[in-house]
């Protein structure tokens with residue numbers, strides 16, 4: 001099947017066929033696809049020929065065993081060289097032996113390499129479009145997409161139906177914003193940090209996207225509110241997408257649902273509602289993703305979503321596992337989830353843009369502008385309450401001016417030690 005047909009086929013299938021599913025037949029379908037996918041992978045992936053018990057893997061194992069896991073015979077060092085060269089020249093349209101190679105962000109020692117075949121790419125494009133395009137008025141959709149790195153992946157969706165323009169976040173933001181004004185998108189897709197930047201410029205810019213989609217970074221509730229009021233929209237949509245796959249999208253009520261039609265998710269529970277996801281991509285073969293532990297903490301929504309979807313609904317993506325703060329307590333190390341740290345500032349008025357960083361077990365830095373002594377004291381008291389609740393020794397808090405570099409991912413809550 002050629003690529004355009006695959007896009008159309010997966011679009012139609014995702015958009016209209018999933019309406020007929022309920023929890024029971026969704027599980028049945030998942031089991032069938034899982035069995036089929038695993039039996040295929042055990043035949044074609046050298047790693048899974050040897051490890052037929054399907055061990056849980058993570059990014060470091062996926063990278064260590066790269067040559068054995070992938071089924072398209074691509075060598076890791078060559079792929080890395082290829083991906084780095086694409087990044088240097090910022091030409092992301094080349095393919096290596098018909099396979100698109102993606103490089104996931106992260107510190108240089110932890111960069112991940114991801115492989116996608118043309119067929120998988122087309123399937124991905126159809127699914128993303130089906131889950132994100134408006135329900136009506138399909139013609140004349142114009143999507144503006146802000147990213148730190150382009151990938152041939154996104155070019156796939158350009159067609160007569162959908163106009164698509166990529167904005168490189170490494171370019172001058174003022175120029176990007178001028179170009180955005182000319183393009184006048186109906187859908188704006190960008191990381192929240194970039195959406196905020198555009199929101200602040202919107203009084204002069206005057207674009208009126210009908211739909212705003214947040215990607216790549218955790219969308220904080222307060223940032224979503226700012227973005228909503230700047231663009232006059234009711235919902236800031238989210239796509240939960242990473243190099244490991246297209247994992248979820250929001251419904252019309254703004255609730256994030258996991259794409260259980262293409263991904264099977266096991267949960268490693270941390271408490272009653274928080275969990276670390278272990279995913280199996282039910283479609284990808286070039287680089288199989290089987291029982292892959294993500295570095296994310298998700299919070300499950302307890303009640304059923306009003307939209308009626310049988311797909312797992314999330315309260316929110318809380319953050320990366322790496323950003324769970326760790327303090328010393330009388331009985332040893334105490335872990336505190338980002339949500340509790342974030343709330344220390346949310347309960348205090350008069351705080352604009354902020355970042356909270358843990359710099360050591362005994363020091364936290366709060367980066368924000370124009371904090372009065374009174375506000376600083378209120379923040380200190382909020383942290384004090386958390387330290388009493390969780391029984392850890394109160395760390396020292398330093399207050400610094402807000403700073404943030406748009407070329408990096410924005411994390412409001414971040415552990416640096």
Ligand SMILES: [Zn+2]
Nearest residue numbers: 251255305307
């Ligand atoms: Zn829903």
